[in-house]
Structure formats: structure tokens, C-alpha cells
Amino acid sequence: MRPLGIVRRIIPCLDVDANVVVKGVNFEGLRIMGDPVELAARYEEEGADEIFLLDITATIEGRKTFLKTVSNVASALNIPLGVGGGIRNLEDADAAFKAGADKVSINTAAVKNPGLITMLSREYGAQSVVVAIDVKKQGNTWRVYVEGGKRETGLDGIEWAKSAEDLGAGELLITSIDADGTRAGYDVELYRVVSKVVNIPVIASGGAGGVKHFVEVLMYADAALAASVFHMGVINIQGLKAYLMEAGIKVRM
Amino acid sequence: MVKVGIINYNVGNLGSLINAFRRVDSEPIIINEPSELMSVDAVVLPGVGSFDAAMSRLGRFRDDLSKVRGSVPMLGICLGLQVMFEGSDEGSLSGLSWYLGRVSRLGGPRVPHIGWDLVRSVRPCEILDGNGYFYFMHSYAVINPGNDLPYSGITRYGDGNILSVLCDKRSMTFGVQFHPEKSGKRQGLEVLRHFIGFVRK
Known part of the structure; x- marks a missing residue:
């Protein structure tokens, strides 16, 4: 169990394809959810603690549009903005920061070149470097997948989480591919195991469907990220936070 | 309009700070050269990057900063507050040493300390309206500050008390360990609004 005195965070995540927010199930079947600036501003108003923008476009042209989207969202917000997807090197990270990111997350590039974690951490400080890890359960272990869940790496998720911390990551954003978009609840066991191994904040992602799921996972994770329940109006953030407070989980009201 | 000079360490994102100062009706200007310190009404040491990265950029500013300090109000944010001390576990360069410690x-x-946390107001300060929640993102801080330091806000984290608001009105120097520009429209921007209010007086 993570110390309950620590204030937990609720983070709406916008998967962005160039300039629209989309959302899939188990990383597939994308549907359009809305405008990133409008959604981000609405979530801040509702009490979101920070916002994440993930670039899921694969083209160079799309990347440029995405950076423009980052800058539009950043200028509308008064809370922190995390940016991830497609960050391969120091230059990509720099472009994201210059566009208005307060922190960047790296995933595939960190697996390919773990030294990138250390490099970014030295330059920008660990607090601005998030390592994102996508895992699928296999028996009693979790396997790391990269390239948007398409390629298995052979890495063990828990061991990779520990290495990322040692290399200088300031936070981990761990997504269960099995749970993503299902609304069947977070993979609580995953975060219970990870939180015993690392001492940096862990953001849980994948599977949020109801307010109870947040209570379950925030016993072990420092923050919970979710997308479709917020986009589709299933859960209102203000209501969720009131519920968490009732359940004894400390949040900013 | 109040001209706020934000010193550029050439790393990280100054955009949110620029936006935030615009929102509180001031005119933010990026400062790249020490001579530009003379033409602004207030100076901000921003909170981006790491200690040595910031100090190596600030080296050239050191003398001019000391010259204007006391007549031009200053605000250090996160790392920008930390560089006002003698040094840091994060780096090997020495700080501006305006304050001992x-x-x-x-x-x-959990390290880094990331997220919203409670700032407890222990003494009145021009830039703070009592207790409140603000957004922190840092691994280093002045911990358990002695009474000789002019602080007015502290934040309990783990076993220690973080110096979260420095308030040295006599030297017109202020500092916050949290990020007011990321701490929401109400609480966060209010700190900047108060700072600008102090500059106007």
C-alpha cells in the first residue's frame, strides 16, 4: 500500500490524432471524441489535476499538427500538461517542451535506447521525465510491448519499471493493454506489485469504468489516468473526487 | 503595464509562465542578456531544468542580479528559488548564495514529489493568501528551514518540512517551491497577481 497521506491525482488523457481526440479499445478501433482544447479546458474546470496529451499520429505532417495542438492546449491550461507519443530523442523532447509541455513521456524510444532516460533527466530534471510502459499479462508476469502495443519486447514489466527508475525517470505511466478501454477496472494487482518495487510516482492507466475502480487502484498508485469515461461523460471529475475523499483517499478539492 | 523579465536558462518550457503573467495583466519579457535586467520592473527566476544547467546560464547574470536586488522585486519559482541558496545536492556549481543554507x-x-500539496502559511506574506493547495514537481528543496531564514510557507512531506514560500520583503525577494503557473486559475494565478500588486506599489 502506498502512503495514504500523499495527495492522489486524477489525470484525463487525450489520445490525439493530429488535431482531434480519439479513443480505442485494447489500443484498436478508434472513435472521434472531440476537440483537444475544449476537452482539456473543461477537465481543468471540473478539477483535473493535470492533463496528458498522447500523439497517436504516425506521419510527419501529423506530428507538426500535433505540436500545434500541444501549444493550443498549453495556452488554454493553468494546470500541468504531460506530452507523449513519438518522442524519440532530445530534439523531439525539446520541441514538446517548447510547445508547452511541462513533462514528456517516452515509451518505445526508452526501450530502444535506455540512455535517453538519463539524458532527458539530466537536462530537464527527473520531475519532467515520465517513462510510459505498456504491458500485457502473461501468467503471473507482465510483458512489455512497444510501438503502440504492436511489438513484444521480451522485457519483464516490473523489472523494466525498476530499471527506468534507476536510469532517472521521475514518474512511470503504466498501461495495461488488456484493460485499456474495457471499463472493467484497472489491473490493480499490477500496481500493487510495481508500487512495492519503485519509489517514484506511478500513474495507473487502462480500464477505468466506474468511481470504485479509482478507489481500488489509488490504494497503490499515486495517480489514475483515464480517457473514455471522462470523454463520454460517464464520470464527472468533481463528483469522482468527492467520492474519493469520502473513501479516505486524499485529493485536492 | 508592469514589465516582468523572465530569465531564460535555455531549457524547458517558459510558455506557461509567459501565459500566466499575461493572465494577471503584466507584460512578460524573456531576458537573455544581463543588461536587459535594467529595463524591467520585476525579475523572475523560472523553475525549469536542473541546478547546474540553470547556474551555468546564471553565471553571467550574477553581478547584475545582485546590483538590482533590493530595488527590483524578484520571484524565484521552484529551481529559481533553489538557486538563491549556497548550493544543491543536485549539482556541483555554487548558487547565488543570497541565503545561507x-x-x-x-x-x-516518494521522490520526485509530484502533484498538489498543502502550503501552510506560518507568517503573513504579500504573495500568499493563507493556506492552500499548489502543484509541486521537484526532487530537491530547502528542508526544515531554520528560523533565521525569511520563509512564510512550509509544506509537510514525509518526515520533513519543505520551505515552500520565501518572503523577504526587505530585499524585495520572494520564492515559491511550487509552480504558481500550474496551480490553477484561482490559487496559482493569485500568487502571481499578488506579486504584480507588490511590484506596482
Whole structure:
């Protein structure tokens, strides 16, 4: 169990394809959810603690549009903005920061070149470097997948989480591919195991469907990220936070 | 309009700070050269990058900063507050040494300390309206500050008290360990609004 005195965070995540927010199930079947600036501003108003923008476009042209989207969202917000997807090197990270990111997350590039974690951490400080890890359960272990869940790496998720911390990551954003978009609840066991191994904040992602799921996972994770329940109006953030407070989980009201 | 000079360490994102100062009706200007310090009404040491990265850029500013300090109000944010001390566990360069003491690595429970946390107001300060929640993102801080330091806000984290608001009205120097520009429209921007209010007086 993570110390309950620590204030937990609720983070709406916008998967962005160039300039629209989309959302899939188990990383597939994308549907359009809305405008990133409008959604981000609405979530801040509702009490979101920070916002994440993930670039899921694969083209160079799309990347440029995405950076423009980052800058539009950043200028509308008064809370922190995390940016991830497609960050391969120091230059990509720099472009994201210059566009208005307060922190960047790296995933595939960190697996390919773990030294990138250390490099970014030295330059920008660990607090601005998030390592994102996508895992699928296999028996009693979790396997790391990269390239948007398409390629298995052979890495063990828990061991990779520990290495990322040692290399200088300031936070981990761990997504269960099995749970993503299902609304069947977070993979609580995953975060219970990870939180015993690392001492940096862990953001849980994948599977949020109801307010109870947040209570379950925030016993072990420092923050919970979710997308479709917020986009589709299933859960209102203000209501969720009131519920968490009732359940004894400390949040900013 | 109040001209706020934000010193550029050439790393990280100054955009949110620029936006935030515009929102409180001031005119933010990026400062790249020490001579530009003379033409602004207030100076901000921003909170981006790491200690040595910031100090190596600030080296050239050191003399001019000391010259204007006391007549031009200053605000350090996060790392920008930390560089006002003698040194830090994060780097090997020496700080501006305006205040005695060192910046240490946080002891836990989780490092970095990321997220919203409670600032407890222990003395009145021009830039703070009592207790409130603000957004922190840092691994280092001045921990358990001695009474000789002019602080007015502290934040309990793990076993220690973080100096979260420095308030040295006599030298017109202020500092916050949290990020007011990321701490929401109400609480966060209010700190900047108060700072601008102090500059106007």
C-alpha cells in the first residue's frame, strides 16, 4: 500500500490524432471524441489535476499538427500538461517542451535506447521525465510491448519499471493493454506489485469504468489516468473526487 | 503595464509562465542578456531544468542580479528559488548564495514529489493568501528551514518540512517551491497577481 497521506491525482488523457481526440479499445478501433482544447479546458474546470496529451499520429505532417495542438492546449491550461507519443530523442523532447509541455513521456524510444532516460533527466530534471510502459499479462508476469502495443519486447514489466527508475525517470505511466478501454477496472494487482518495487510516482492507466475502480487502484498508485469515461461523460471529475475523499483517499478539492 | 523579465536558462518550457503573467495583466519579457535586467520592473527566476544547467546560464547574470536586488522585486519559482541558496545536492556549481543554507534531496516518501500539496502559511506574506493547495514537481528543496531564514510557507512531506514560500520583503525577494503557473486559475494565478500588486506599489 502506498502512503495514504500523499495527495492522489486524477489525470484525463487525450489520445490525439493530429488535431482531434480519439479513443480505442485494447489500443484498436478508434472513435472521434472531440476537440483537444475544449476537452482539456473543461477537465481543468471540473478539477483535473493535470492533463496528458498522447500523439497517436504516425506521419510527419501529423506530428507538426500535433505540436500545434500541444501549444493550443498549453495556452488554454493553468494546470500541468504531460506530452507523449513519438518522442524519440532530445530534439523531439525539446520541441514538446517548447510547445508547452511541462513533462514528456517516452515509451518505445526508452526501450530502444535506455540512455535517453538519463539524458532527458539530466537536462530537464527527473520531475519532467515520465517513462510510459505498456504491458500485457502473461501468467503471473507482465510483458512489455512497444510501438503502440504492436511489438513484444521480451522485457519483464516490473523489472523494466525498476530499471527506468534507476536510469532517472521521475514518474512511470503504466498501461495495461488488456484493460485499456474495457471499463472493467484497472489491473490493480499490477500496481500493487510495481508500487512495492519503485519509489517514484506511478500513474495507473487502462480500464477505468466506474468511481470504485479509482478507489481500488489509488490504494497503490499515486495517480489514475483515464480517457473514455471522462470523454463520454460517464464520470464527472468533481463528483469522482468527492467520492474519493469520502473513501479516505486524499485529493485536492 | 508592469514589465516582468523572465530569465531564460535555455531549457524547458517558459510558455506557461509567459501565459500566466499575461493572465494577471503584466507584460512578460524573456531576458537573455544581463543588461536587459535594467529595463524591467520585476525579475523572475523560472523553475525549469536542473541546478547546474540553470547556474551555468546564471553565471553571467550574477553581478547584475545582485546590483538590482533590493530595488527590483524578484520571484524565484521552484529551481529559481533553489538557486538563491549556497548550493544543491543536485549539482556541483555554487548558487547565488543570497541565503545561507543548502538545497537537499527529498527524503521521501516518494521522490520526485509530484502533484498538489498543502502550503501552510506560518507568517503573513504579500504573495500568499493563507493556506492552500499548489502543484509541486521537484526532487530537491530547502528542508526544515531554520528560523533565521525569511520563509512564510512550509509544506509537510514525509518526515520533513519543505520551505515552500520565501518572503523577504526587505530585499524585495520572494520564492515559491511550487509552480504558481500550474496551480490553477484561482490559487496559482493569485500568487502571481499578488506579486504584480507588490511590484506596482
